[in-house]
Amino acid sequence: xxxxxxxxxxxxxxxxxxxxxxxxxxxxxxxxxxxxxxxxxxxxxxxxxxxxxxxxxxxxxxxxxxxxxxxxxxxxxxxxxxxxxxxxxxxxxxxxxxxxxxxxxxxxxxxx
Numbered sequence: 001x002x003x004x005x006x007x008x009x010x011x012x013x014x015x016x017x018x019x020x021x022x023x024x025x026x027x028x029x030x031x032x033x034x035x036x037x038x039x040x041x042x043x044x045x046x047x048x049x050x051x052x053x054x055x056x057x058x059x060x061x062x063x064x065x066x067x068x069x070x071x072x073x074x075x076x077x078x079x080x081x082x083x084x085x086x087x088x089x090x091x092x093x094x095x096x097x098x099x100x101x102x103x104x105x106x107x108x109x110x111x112x
Contacts, residue, residue, distance in 0.1 A: 027064075047060075
């Protein structure tokens, strides 16, 4: 028996995991590849007055990581919207309505 909702959930998680694996691969390539393995080859180039391998190991990797965070957020928002699980679809109930008390005490002070 194929439940359409469970098929939808499997497809969502399949795309979610694929996104995470791609971004982790980029993260590995930037941090390990450009910061350690290929540093000597990258040092032949200059960037902002520094050798590129050194700069990538010290600063460039941080910039790439921040960019990866933004890419992840954008991609996950797109996936959430595609599969109908985004926050825009939530049935939000304001706190005043949810915690409504019938006999709310009056804060005006003591009554005579």
